[in-house]
Amino acid sequence: MYGYDAPRKVIAGCGSLGGLPAFLIQSGAKRITLIIDPVLLETAPIRELLPSLKESFWLDVQTGIVSEPSAEAVELMAERIKKGAGTPEPDVIAAIGG
C-alpha cells in the first residue's frame, strides 16, 4: 500500500509570486502573517509584493526564515507570530525563503 499526501495547489513560473494577493483574495483570507528571510526584503519581487498585500489584507510581517532551525527558535517564532497576530489568529501563514 502506498501512502501519499501533497499540497492542494502548486503555482509555478517566473513572476508567479506576483499573483499571491489575487490568490489570497480568492481564497477568502483576510488576516495574513508573512514570514520572510530578511535578505529578501530589498529584492524587486518582494518590494513589489508588500504594498499590494498591505493594501488588501491585515498583514503582520515577521523576519527570520531559517532552514533546520533549533526547536527553541521555532518556539520563539511561534510566540512572535501569536503576539503579532493577536486575536483572531491569522487565516494563513505565508513563508518566503528557505
Added chain:
Amino acid sequence: MAKLAAVAFRNGGPIEAWMGVGKIYNPGVPTILVPTTAGTGSEATPNAIVSGSDGTKAGIVSPFLMAATVILDPELTLTAPSKVIASTGIDALAHAVESYTGKKANPLSDDFAIAAVRGILSSLKGAYEVPAGVASREAVLVASFRAGQALTAAGTTAVHALAYAIGSAYHIPHGVANGMLLVPVLSFNSDACADRLGELCRISGNASGVKSGADTFLDYIEALVRDVGIPDSLPSFGARECDISALAAQALKATRLMDNNPKTMGIADVSGIFAALL
C-alpha cells in the same frame, strides 16, 4: 521554521516532543510556502528538520506539516549564490536518487524521482554556472519540488542518515554533507540496486560501455558533485579519525532512514564510509 510555527498555534507541548512520526495531533494554520532555494523540497513534504537542545538534528513528520499552497517562482532564486545553488541542488538529487533506490520505492515515487533526476541533471550545472539563467534555475526549482514529492512517497536512505551525523557534528551545510556521501553510499548499495542505478544511467543520457550502467552513473554523479564544487573530504571541517565510531553510532540511530536503505548497513560499513572521507 514556518511549517512548525504554523502548527504550534494549535498544539501544546515543546517542539522536541514532536520529533518522530505522527506526534502532532491537530492541524495548524494553513501555509503558503514560497521557496527561494531549490533543494530541501520542504514545500512538498510533511517533514521538518530541527535541532534539539543537545544539537542533534531530528525529523518531525506529520501530514499537518504539508503546505496548503506552493508557489515556485524562479525569480526569487536568482539572488542565491552559486555555492548555495550547488549544495541545495545536490540535496534535491539525493532526495530523488534515494527515493528511487530505497526499499519503499513504488510506482508513484518512481515517477516523481525520475522527473526530478531528469530536471536536475539537465539543468544544475547551468544554474550553477550562469546565475542569471532563469530557465535553468526554474528547471532545478521544479525538479527540487518533484524530488520532495518523491521523498514524501518513498523516503530517503542511508545517505541522509550519515549526512545528518556529520552535519550535526561539524556544522556542514546539509546539501554539502549529502553531496559528500551520495556516491560513497550508492557505491556501497550498488549491488543491491544495480538495475535501478542502471536505469538512472539511461535516464541521465549516459551510455554504459565497458562499465556497468550502475558504475557509469556513479562516475557521472561523482563528476557532477566535483564540478559544482562540493568538497570531498571531512578533515577540512575538523573531522578526526577518533570521531568515526561516535559518528557511525549517531548515523545508525536514524533507523527510519537506515531501515529504508536497500542494503543493510552495520557499524563497520558506516565507519568505513566515513574513514574513506578522511
